[in-house]
Amino acid sequence: MDFELTDEQRMIVDTVRKFVTAELEPREDEVERRDEVPPELAAEIRRKALDAGLYAANMPEELGGGGLDATSMTLVERELGRASYALQMLVARPSNILQVCQGQQRDRYLMPAIRGERHDCLAMTEPGAGSDVRSMITRADRDGDEYVLNGTKHFISHADAADFVILFAATGTEQTSRGPKNRITAFLVDLDTPGLEVRRGSACVSHRGYHQCELVFTDCRVPTGQRLGDEGRGFELMTEWLGASRLSVAATSVGRARRVLEMTTRWAAERTQFGQSIGRFQGVSFQLADMATELDAAEMLTLRAAAKLDRGLMTDQDAAMAKLYASEALGRITDRAVQIFGGMGLMAELPIERFWRDARVERIWDGTSEIQRHIISRSLLRPLGS
Structure with missing residues (x-):
């Protein structure tokens, strides 16, 4: 399977990364301190996201959305995942299930959600x-x-x-x-x-x-x-329209883990003890190696599922494996980051303790890790009549 990005996908990644770096990351400390996004800040970010063409990227182009395919949308989610959840969710991706809207529902709910007028x-x-x-x-x-x-x-x-x-x-x-x-x-x-x-x-x-x-x-x-x-028909609608939400959790977990690894690697290279950078000690360098390996494996599982979704071949097992592994890898990566940062990893002065706390919920929402394992094992056993 070819995971090489197209020129368009590289442009999408670059655009979203720049938006996250310029507009979202600088506001994270304020949101963390206040436990809220001030209304004026929320309105500003939404406006800038609309101006940048990033809003409703998951919705069909003919409806005014971005019209991105599943792989491109997964890349968007990955890049947005680098930022605080309260902020990245302002770059809204209206629920895909709204595409089921008919008649006046489209004018009252679907179209205003795509235009950023209703949420x-x-x-x-x-x-x-x-x-x-x-x-x-x-x-x-x-x-x-x-x-x-x-x-x-x-x-x-x-x-x-x-x-x-x-x-x-x-x-x-x-x-x-x-x-x-x-x-x-x-x-x-x-x-x-x-x-x-x-x-x-x-x-x-x-x-x-x-x-x-x-x-x-x-x-x-x-x-x-x-x-x-x-x-x-609500249960069928959940299955048909909401299953891909597990890919979103996997993708945002990958994005956040990538940011944590970058920060941890920089810390290991710059922090000195006993006359050398701590990254030269095997106890630290091997942890970095494991973090990088797990991260790439999580990303490959996620992109594979997205590529299969684009071809109409993604199964519940594919999405479950991506969500399970990426969310649990994020937990392990943030935990190792705290260990490498030492005492500073637990201080509010740095964002590492926030990444560590935030990672915990990813193994619970949109289906717990146990539910994902149930889906995977059932997919393996069902063909054998078990």
């Missing part, structure tokens, strides 16, 4: 339903031309900065080979809809400024015209 968040997880999404208990009950929503979602990323939510709720049950399961349906719900309350969640050790929230629905009514796709 979405995605609500699946509940206190009792994480990886097992079909056990969710948030309900949408049909009442004439409306659905009545009741239930609670949590760990909903950046809901406090969104205008509407892509909600998944149960609309009845169906029999499966493993017993009754909820039928899931997707909805588009404006966050100012009566009966919907948005609450800031508990403070999180990872990604300060990028908040997780609770959404509480209490007899919240939405018209049937805000149903996304057919009733009972």
